[in-house]
Amino acid sequence: MTVHESVLDAVGETPLVRLVRVTSGLQPAVYGKVEFSNPGGSVKDRAALAMVREAERTGALPPTGGVIVEATSGNTGVGLAMVAAQHGHRAVCVVPNTIAREKVTLLQAYGAEVVQTIGTLPREHPDHVKNLAASIAARTPGGWYANQYDNPANPLVHELTTGPEIWTQTGGRVTHLVAGIGTGGTITGTGRFLSRHGVTVVGADPEASVYGGGDGSPYYVESVGHYRHPATVGEDSPDVYDPAVVDRIIRVPDRESLGVTRALAREEGLLVGGSSGCAVAAALRLAAELGPDDLVVVVLPDSGRNYLSKYFDDGWMTRFGFQDAAAGPRVRDVLPPADGLAVAPAGAPVSEVLRAHRAGPVAVIVPRESGDPTRSAPEVLGVVTVEALRALLDAEPGRADDDVARHAVRAPAVGAGEAVAAAATRLGAVDEPAGEHVLLLVDGRVVAVRPAAPLRG
Numbered sequence: 001m002t003v004h005e006s007v008l009d010a011v012g013e014t015p016l017v018r019l020v021r022v023t024s025g026l027q028p029a030v031y032g033k034v035e036f037s038n039p040g041g042s043v044k045d046r047a048a049l050a051m052v053r054e055a056e057r058t059g060a061l062p063p064t065g066g067v068i069v070e071a072t073s074g075n076t077g078v079g080l081a082m083v084a085a086q087h088g089h090r091a092v093c094v095v096p097n098t099i100a101r102e103k104v105t106l107l108q109a110y111g112a113e114v115v116q117t118i119g120t121l122p123r124e125h126p127d128h129v130k131n132l133a134a135s136i137a138a139r140t141p142g143g144w145y146a147n148q149y150d151n152p153a154n155p156l157v158h159e160l161t162t163g164p165e166i167w168t169q170t171g172g173r174v175t176h177l178v179a180g181i182g183t184g185g186t187i188t189g190t191g192r193f194l195s196r197h198g199v200t201v202v203g204a205d206p207e208a209s210v211y212g213g214g215d216g217s218p219y220y221v222e223s224v225g226h227y228r229h230p231a232t233v234g235e236d237s238p239d240v241y242d243p244a245v246v247d248r249i250i251r252v253p254d255r256e257s258l259g260v261t262r263a264l265a266r267e268e269g270l271l272v273g274g275s276s277g278c279a280v281a282a283a284l285r286l287a288a289e290l291g292p293d294d295l296v297v298v299v300l301p302d303s304g305r306n307y308l309s310k311y312f313d314d315g316w317m318t319r320f321g322f323q324d325a326a327a328g329p330r331v332r333d334v335l336p337p338a339d340g341l342a343v344a345p346a347g348a349p350v351s352e353v354l355r356a357h358r359a360g361p362v363a364v365i366v367p368r369e370s371g372d373p374t375r376s377a378p379e380v381l382g383v384v385t386v387e388a389l390r391a392l393l394d395a396e397p398g399r400a401d402d403d404v405a406r407h408a409v410r411a412p413a414v415g416a417g418e419a420v421a422a423a424a425t426r427l428g429a430v431d432e433p434a435g436e437h438v439l440l441l442v443d444g445r446v447v448a449v450r451p452a453a454p455l456r457g
């Protein structure tokens, strides 16, 4: 048994655990690299420790008494806060307001200061997570911006530890590595080492993420993939991600990622987060193409304890349209299927919207190039009706050039499979918008705008 003189010495050397039930019927062995075994609870402990050590070595951060600032969806922040506690630094974490609340509480528990900002801002916006973190570091005495996205210590630590561990643990038998891509540090570093040994490197990516060719719209698996604001102009891929290391990317719909996440807890006894579910879903698709001599290792970045209020909460899952309520009647029973979603981009003049649509409700959306007839829920800004716009122009013809978004009314969202009673109760809540329409969600995407009356009773 190992005894450590510091919690930081316990980072790394995580176990490989064979997946036995979710893999039934598949020929290759599939092993999960259980990164929640790190003392801070995630794979990001490795990068956090490596980045701080390197910054202290180069003098970018004093050996003690400095201020570590980072843009993080949570886990890197926990790793940095843990290292900060040991080395006598302060930690400031800038997080998107979309992350699970457990992650915020967790950062605060480690003594980190948490600054929340809007998660869906263009890369150029001064309050974008990365810009805000950089500016806080610059104006704080002793401040250092860790910048996991561009910091070479991030992928390097995986090349020096995660990759060699997997090689040794499998006795050199590993043939395929599967990992999600957030900053890209894990897949780039681990993949760089393993590909030198002939291992095929496979990225697992949420379907909407741009890494695998998605439209960049918001998705629901936290911490992996790449969201892209439609107003972002330049290249905003992290420097640490080297796509040349990745042989192939498997795109996974959110429903499948979340389904596998839940199955891993119930069938394997492995309580892991959504990015693990995404990676395992990709590994299972891959394994279906492989034979008995192949050995797949899939990285499981963190624990499901971070997501009890989301992926493991049946209410959350039904509200966002990822599953059906156990008992009916359900929302789709009282709001029969409509003819799809009529949309108008924010910024369009009212007159143009009236030329494009003849009647009924129209969803006002964040403008985005997409071949998808549905829209990610966060990108529906509100609802206008053709009738109300016509009445507006009849009364005030001078409003024809108004931005349609000025006339959009916020609408509550309901899951298509949500129990009618649950949806009705929620619509009555004070913090829900009181409009005439609801947004009908399937798999976290708006599929139709429907009247709210049948639910309001």
Ligand SMILES: Cc1ncc(COP(=O)(O)O)c(C=O)c1O
Residues within 6 Å of the ligand: 042, 044, 073, 074, 075, 076, 180, 181, 182, 183, 184, 185, 186, 187, 222, 223, 224, 273, 275, 276, 301, 302
């Ligand atoms: C839960 C989780 N999964 C996956 C990742 C992605 O890892 P990487 O940034 O090394 O690509 C992260 C990174 O923050 C994470 O927190």
